[in-house]
Amino acid sequence: MNKFIRIDMTTLQASVGDVPEKYAGLGGRALTSNFVNDEVKPTCHPLGKNNKLIFAPGLLSGTTAPNSGRISVGGKSPLTGGIKECNSGGTMSQIVARMGIKAFVIEGMPAEDKFYIIKIDMEGVTIEEAPEEILGGCGNYKAIEILSEKYGKKVAIAIAGPAGEYRLPSANISLKDPEGNIRSAGRGGLGAVLGSKKVKAVVIDGTGAGKIEVADPEKFREASKVFAKALLDHPVAGQGLAAYGTDVLVNILNEAGGLPARNFTKGRIDYNDNISGETLNATITERGGEGKVSHGCHPGCVIRCSQWYADKSGKYVTSGFEYETIWGLGADAGIEDLDAIAYIDRAMDDIGVDSIETAVAVATAMEGGLIPWGDGKAVLEIVKDMAKPTPLARIIGSGAAVVGKTCGLFRVPVVKNQAIPAYDPRSVKGIGLTYATTPMGADHTAGYCISGNILKVGADIDPLKKDGQIEYARAMQIGTAAIDSTGMCLFVYFGIADNPAGFQALIDMINAQYGLALTADDVNKLGESVLKVELDFNKRAGFTREDDRLPEFMEYEPLSPHNVVWDFTPEEIDQVMNFDSEGESEELRIS
Amino acid sequence: MNKFIRIDMTTLQASVGDVPEKYAGLGGRALTSNFVNDEVKPTCHPLGKNNKLIFAPGLLSGTTAPNSGRISVGGKSPLTGGIKECNSGGTMSQIVARMGIKAFVIEGMPAEDKFYIIKIDMEGVTIEEAPEEILGGCGNYKAIEILSEKYGKKVAIAIAGPAGEYRLPSANISLKDPEGNIRSAGRGGLGAVLGSKKVKAVVIDGTGAGKIEVADPEKFREASKVFAKALLDHPVAGQGLAAYGTDVLVNILNEAGGLPARNFTKGRIDYNDNISGETLNATITERGGEGKVSHGCHPGCVIRCSQWYADKSGKYVTSGFEYETIWGLGADAGIEDLDAIAYIDRAMDDIGVDSIETAVAVATAMEGGLIPWGDGKAVLEIVKDMAKPTPLARIIGSGAAVVGKTCGLFRVPVVKNQAIPAYDPRSVKGIGLTYATTPMGADHTAGYCISGNILKVGADIDPLKKDGQIEYARAMQIGTAAIDSTGMCLFVYFGIADNPAGFQALIDMINAQYGLALTADDVNKLGESVLKVELDFNKRAGFTREDDRLPEFMEYEPLSPHNVVWDFTPEEIDQVMNFDSEGESEELRIS
Incomplete structure (x- = not known):
């Protein structure tokens, strides 16, 4: 993976270059968030020409590693006004990775009021006018069918639905899944950004793509097997989720x-x-x-x-x-x-x-x-x-x-x-801290404290009490930022939280693929660095700690049946993103 | 003026007390902004029970000083999320001042979903259910007529129209004018705050109110005469505005x-x-x-x-x-x-x-x-x-x-x-700095740089150039904050900007009324202190300098016919509220 593609919708030109050195070791959320922080003006209007949208498969995407097929999309959010990464399943991540594409970026804005299709294949990028029949209200199911018909059944597709065309702040980016149905890069309105750039859809044709180069195939295979077993051995990941x-x-x-x-x-x-x-x-x-x-x-x-x-x-x-x-x-x-x-x-x-x-x-x-x-x-x-x-x-x-x-x-x-x-953050207090402090706006996937608060996976913390929640919410957000950078689905957490072999296998896969010698500590450092980059963007966009607050009514309206209110003080909440104090929480890290 | 009234809509009780010592020398905007900064939690929801609404006549309201009948209303704005003062004409300011009321405050929120009328007279405060016929869509013209019928033709009225009842963010507070028509405390949605507190209207019956006590009546009369002449001598204030x-x-x-x-x-x-x-x-x-x-x-x-x-x-x-x-x-x-x-x-x-x-x-x-x-x-x-x-x-x-x-x-x-x-801030650059930096959100009345940029009153600054605008926008905002504290209409500026006698007469009136010896410098200090209090509230509410920016499109869309863009840098804009550098702008102060 060494291609870095820039598509300029102002000039309707694209360039395929080598990935900039500083992004070479990054993938998924680590890559999108660093890119956005580097290149997007934090105070720009999210729907104006100065916002940029970046798609990046994860570090392990395209390989045979189980559950590594998530694609990260990043930009400035029209909903929150802050940095946004949302990731999704679908077929795009694996195909893009196998095409050797580290990321593609959509920037600028066309002068003319018409929509375009960006097509990326092994030859490069073409930008063509979108067919009339998929515009102005055509649903995603039909549009994906029409595009699959036109460009081939195996193409990957990311599409702005009608909501994205109209640039509604809840618009997501829809991705074609293996059955031709729909997955979503859902939160924060990045579909509106795609629509603002007049891109109806991105179509990826991976014909001719090779396999991902792996530095140590044997080690990778072995680690991959251990990892899959760790997932399948866990009662939630192995059985519960499939059934219910x-x-x-x-x-x-x-x-x-x-x-x-x-x-x-x-x-x-x-x-x-x-x-x-x-x-x-x-x-x-x-x-x-x-x-x-x-x-x-x-x-x-x-x-x-x-x-x-x-x-x-x-x-x-x-x-x-x-x-x-x-x-x-x-x-x-x-x-x-x-x-x-x-x-x-x-x-x-x-x-x-x-x-x-x-x-x-x-x-x-x-x-x-x-x-x-x-x-x-x-x-x-x-x-x-x-x-x-x-x-x-x-x-x-x-x-x-x-x-x-x-x-x-x-x-x-x-x-x-x-x-x-x-x-509800009043009765599951750990997740409340994630909602309050993640740079993404309220988002359970940014640090899924339900795990230790309710499911008792990876930790066992009383959901109704404040004890231990600050360190836990911090650790979960750090770990999540790292997982989101691998292209792994978040549910791999079930295979690594209480299973040291599973966690080691995840690290071994990354090391085997890239010829590295990362440790658990490096993975945590990666997660922490991603959060810091995201917090930096938001700060420069005008966010302050006062934005890290839950709705005021939760402070004085008790929630039945436990009749609890949200009772973390501002000072306590602000400790979650205080990385200097993380020493205390060593045992809570995902390692 | 020494009564300070608190109306608690949670308990439906009111108390009439003496004005707190720290507010004794304040009026209008100086009083409302200090009160809001002291008592309203900056991060509260503007429509929740923790916001408060304060009405205060100005320092000169109720006297015979010309144009002194503006009333200031303050609170946290549902539109901007920041502090808000808006002032209005109508009959309320003079009556309230003559009743000896320094300010009245509406706080809390009733449990029951019904609307109330707050009636204030010389006996005290009564809170009664609002008549059904003026609720749920009844227009202000009719409602004011009905209330005037019920409470007497001479009562002053501040009312939440249908927009205020529905708590729309653009809802204003409407005030009865001398003819029974409507003036507005217009900007920032304070009508929604009144509505959120379930107050349909405040009715003031001044029957029995005396005259304002004046420390030096002779000096006051004299200064008042000079001041009226200064207004009437100015071509804009004396003739232009009345005609057109x-x-x-x-x-x-x-x-x-x-x-x-x-x-x-x-x-x-x-x-x-x-x-x-x-x-x-x-x-x-x-x-x-x-x-x-x-x-x-x-x-x-x-x-x-x-x-x-x-x-x-x-x-x-x-x-x-x-x-x-x-x-x-x-x-x-x-x-x-x-x-x-x-x-x-x-x-x-x-x-x-x-x-x-x-x-x-x-x-x-x-x-x-x-x-x-x-x-x-x-x-x-x-x-x-x-x-x-x-x-x-x-x-x-x-x-x-x-x-x-x-x-x-x-x-x-x-x-x-x-x-x-x-x-347009692109072609009238001074006013753009006011829009960007006033704690009120875009508001021309917060520092009317049109005066020196276009009308050439008080200053002569090229509207298309940046030179001199920063100091001018600062000085105009300081001066305005002071005028807004006197109960004076902003147009008195025409009588004082280029007329030292007019300006001195304004100060003399205040001194004569309160037995003080304020100087022009004190007036500027008052204005500056008001802005500082407002900026403090906004900062604690989570505002940063990044909120002091004009819409991004104005930076790159040239405006015809001059084809100019908004070209102040963030660093330049931030100088407007940098009071430490004000020494340079001595000559631009309203004195």
Whole structure:
């Protein structure tokens, strides 16, 4: 991997060069965040010509390492105004890596008001006008089909859905998965950045790509085997996720009193059976669905958590049907029916909006009186309306913070303008620290403290108490930043958290591929350096510690059933990103 | 003036106490900003229970000093998230001051979802439920009539219109003027704060109030006479404003190439005659209008700039029909007809939304394709729809920044989320520095550099050049903060800028009233101290110097006809609020 591609949408020219020396050892989030911090003016308008969008496979992407097929996308977020990395499955990461491409960057903005397709193959880059039929409201499912028809079934595709074309702040970047369905680089509105650059889609044709060069193939093979075993041996990664998907968490969080319901007014629901992973599993098993139950979001996945949800007649509705989406629509917005939620999930993928931001925006709008509580039909119509957005569809598509403004609410569950996902910080305090302090805006994947707080994987920390949470949230964010740089799916954490052999195997794979001799400490240092770069960008963009705060209402509205409030002081919160004090937390590091 | 009233909407109790010692020498903006900085948690949600709203007449309000009837309202702004002071004419300031009330504060938030009227008279405070008929969409004109009927024709009224009830971020606080019409504490959404506290209106009955005690009545009378003469002798304050209103500026700014048109894409229009002050004057003169032409917005005004605009049959349509409103709808949104603009102005007053924020939001929405360019009928309907807000009405009522989000625009003319008014900073560079650096968000009244840049009053600085602008913008903001603390209308600047006797008379009045011996230097120190307090609040709320920036597009989109961009560097902008360097600008101070 040594090609570094720049596509200038102002001149409609591209250049393929060698990767700059300083980025040679980086991949995934480490690469995107360093690049954004180096080249994007922190105070630029995210939708203006000075923002840049970078796509980078991880350090292990393209290899035979299990679960290494995530692609990172970076830029300045139109939702938060800060730096953003979001990563996704799909087929792109592996193909791009095998083509020897370290990263491709989209910059500038065309003068003319038309949309383009960027096509990258082994010959180079071509920029052509997008076909009319996939513009102006065409859903992602159909557009991906048309592009696959035109460019070949095996091409990888990243596309801006209608939401991205209209530059709605919740627009995601949708990626074609192995079945031709949709995965999402979901959070923070990078689809709007793609749309602002008038790029409808990036099509990658890997025909002629070779294999990734591996410095020590034997060592790599061996480590890879150990790593796969570590994943499959773990009860969650090896069995639970495949059977129930991430939706297994509905009952777990409900039991823990940490399932935010009715716009974060309570932490438990009584209709959890309607939307639980167990019910999801039973429904899928009963309905069949083209012979599929679970599947992987990218080639090489051994966990296969993605659920394949069909309607009563067995016809595919949606996949990648995640807990956070089901929580948002089911518990937070009170839509008590899994089928209704599935159709909305499909519509969100089709339009290209982040399903967490949109679900929380919907629940906030319900509190604001714009939509009746629990009305799945109304929500489905609003999401579909984003194809040619009505004013209401624009409000919802702009995210929960904008909904809060238009409805004059103070109960708005966002941090840095990004919606708080499926775990209430009052009753799962560790994740609250991640929401508050990650440079990404509220994001559970930035430091998944649910692990040690609720699942008791990697740590065992009382979710209702403050003890140990600061060091834990710091360590989890550091570890996550490192994992996000490898191209690995975050769920590999289950294979390394309590399994020293699994963790060593991950490091061995990197060492074997690059001919290095990294230690666990180096991996942590990498994670820490990524966070520092991201914090530097945000600081220069005007963020301060005052942005590292949860919504004020959580400080004085107790959450049932535990009747707890968010009680970390500002000074305590600020310790999370105080890396100088990390010495204390040695034992909590992912090593 | 020694009463300090606190109204707690949580308990529905009020207390009348003595003014705290530290506020005794303060009035108007100096008092509201110090209070907000002392008592409002800077990171609180502006619409939550921890925000507070304070009303304070100025140091000279209630006296016979000409033009001293402005009332300051302070709080944390739902629009900017920073400190806010906005002041307004109307009858409230003089009455409150004569009742001996230094300030009244509204805090807390009731548990029940119903609206209240706060009534203050010489006996104290009563809190009663608001009559149903003025709620849920009733316009301000009718509501003021009903309240005047109920509480007496002479009561002063501050009211949250429908926009305030719905807590839209552009909601203003409307004040009854001497004719029973409407003036506005317009900018920054303080009407939404009033609405969040479930206060529909504050009614002040001054029956039984005495006169203001004056330490040296003879000196006061003398100074007051000199001051009135200084105002009336100035061609602008004495004649221009009464004849043409502030709308006299349309032709002046158009000529200067500083009249932002079509969402700030150009600096000059060719239909200026349709909307100019000259045309306004001719129309008013021709139509009559209940015998009125110009009038004062508060008792004691000698300038009488407020225009009384009638329809073709001579029936009153609107008053306080200002240049900034006419510019926003006429030039920025391209509505080329003065009658159409007048009806929209009336509707904005009736709904209770800031006419600058709303007009700019409209123009931004036109760029975003939500409203056809120049369509006055559509705009009138949208504003009227705010009475029971449709989604589109909510978007517009949330201000230009939210419009920009929902439309995915990067050309959004706001600073600190507040809309930039009627003077393009690229071709009138001094005012650009005020927009960028005032703690209020873009606000021409915070340091009206149009004066020395365009009108050549008080200074003569080339508007197209950077020379001298930094010191000038600093001095104007300091002077303005002082004037805003006196209860004086900002137009008194015309009587003091180039007239040492006028300026001395203003100081003499304050000294005569309070038995003090202030000098010009003390007045400047007061202004500086007010700004410092405001900057302190904003800093603690999380603002940084990066918030002191104009929209990025102005840095690279040249404005016709002069083809100039905004070219102050961040370092230069940051000098404006660097008070340590003020020694250089001695000659530019308002003294």
